[in-house]
Amino acid sequence: MKNNPRARVFISCGQQKGTDEVKIAHRISEKLEKMGFEPYIAVEEISLRGVKENIFQRLGESEYFIFIDFKRERLFKPKNGNFEDTGKHRGSLFSHQELAIATFLDIEALPFQEEGVKEGDGILKFIQANCIKFKDRHLLPDVIAEKVRERGWDPSWRNELLLERDDKDFEDKVYAGGIYKEGVARFYHIKVKNLHRQKIARNCIAYLEKIKNLSTDEEKSFELVEFKWKGVKTREVAIPPEKPRYLDAFHVYYHSPNIVHLGINRHLVDFSGYEPLYTLKGAGAFELTYVVFSENFSPARATFKLQVGERLDDIKFKKEEQRDVA
Numbered sequence: 001m002k003n004n005p006r007a008r009v010f011i012s013c014g015q016q017k018g019t020d021e022v023k024i025a026h027r028i029s030e031k032l033e034k035m036g037f038e039p040y041i042a043v044e045e046i047s048l049r050g051v052k053e054n055i056f057q058r059l060g061e062s063e064y065f066i067f068i069d070f071k072r073e074r075l076f077k078p079k080n081g082n083f084e085d086t087g088k089h090r091g092s093l094f095s096h097q098e099l100a101i102a103t104f105l106d107i108e109a110l111p112f113q114e115e116g117v118k119e120g121d122g123i124l125k126f127i128q129a130n131c132i133k134f135k136d137r138h139l140l141p142d143v144i145a146e147k148v149r150e151r152g153w154d155p156s157w158r159n160e161l162l163l164e165r166d167d168k169d170f171e172d173k174v175y176a177g178g179i180y181k182e183g184v185a186r187f188y189h190i191k192v193k194n195l196h197r198q199k200i201a202r203n204c205i206a207y208l209e210k211i212k213n214l215s216t217d218e219e220k221s222f223e224l225v226e227f228k229w230k231g232v233k234t235r236e237v238a239i240p241p242e243k244p245r246y247l248d249a250f251h252v253y254y255h256s257p258n259i260v261h262l263g264i265n266r267h268l269v270d271f272s273g274y275e276p277l278y279t280l281k282g283a284g285a286f287e288l289t290y291v292v293f294s295e296n297f298s299p300a301r302a303t304f305k306l307q308v309g310e311r312l313d314d315i316k317f318k319k320e321e322q323r324d325v326a
Contacts, residue, residue: 007158067098191245
C-alpha cells in the first residue's frame, strides 16, 4: 500500500544559541506532524552551497510556509549626537530572507511576530503581511496549530507530479499491422498523478532518461525521444488536479515476450534508427529512469525495476523506493 502524500510546511524561525527557540521550533514541528503535515525546520546555513541545496530546495518543494519573527537586538536611533532607545527590536534577518523567497515562489504563508519587534521592517514593509502577534513563546505552538486550522490548510496534497504504478497497470491490445507489429501486445503503463488540489498540469512531456543493466552495471543514456501517453497520439497532455494520466512505459508481444519495446511515440518518430536504440532483447534485470516535464510543475522522476524472462508471466515491473540524496 502506497503512502499518502503529505503537504510540506517550511518552518522559518530563529534558532539563536542560548535561547529556547530550537525547542519551540521542534514543538511546532511535532504539532504539525500530528495534524498530518510534513514539517521542515529551516537551519541557518553558513555556506552558499548549503543555502542552495537545503534552503532553496526545501522552499521550492513546500506547499506552506510559516514565518516566525523572534526578537533580536534592541534598536537605537541617532539623536543629538547620541543614540536613543526606540523601545523596539529587530527581527530575524535570516527568516526575513526566507520570507522574501517564499513570497517570490507564491507559497501560502502564515506570519507570526513576537511583540516588541519593529513593525513593517524588512520585506514585511513591501508584501503588506499582517503578522499575528505573540507574547508568550511557549504558547506559540498551540497558537500556530489553531491558525493552521482556521486557514483550512490541507495536509493531503502536494504541488508536484508523482510517477507510480500497480501490478495491474497493463493492457492487452490486438494489432493487425501499421506502426505496431501484427499480433497481441501487452502494454505496461506508468501512472502520472497530479497531486495538486486545484492546479492543472499543463503540457506534460515524458522521456526515458537512462537504463542500467543490473547484471553488468552498465548504464546507458541516449538521445531523448518523446514517450507516448496512453490512448492519444499527441506529444503533450494535460493532467487535471488530483487525477492521473497513463504513460506507455513499454510493450511486449505475446509471441516474443523477451523483447521489450520501450514506449517512444511512434506517431511522431520518422527516424528508423530510434527503434533499435529503444529495444531491449533477451532476459535480464534493468533499472529504467523516467522523467516527466510540465510547463507549470517541477520535473518528476522515478526509477522502475524491470525483470524480463522467457515468458510473459516472467515480466516484473515495479517502482524502486526513492533513495535519499546525501
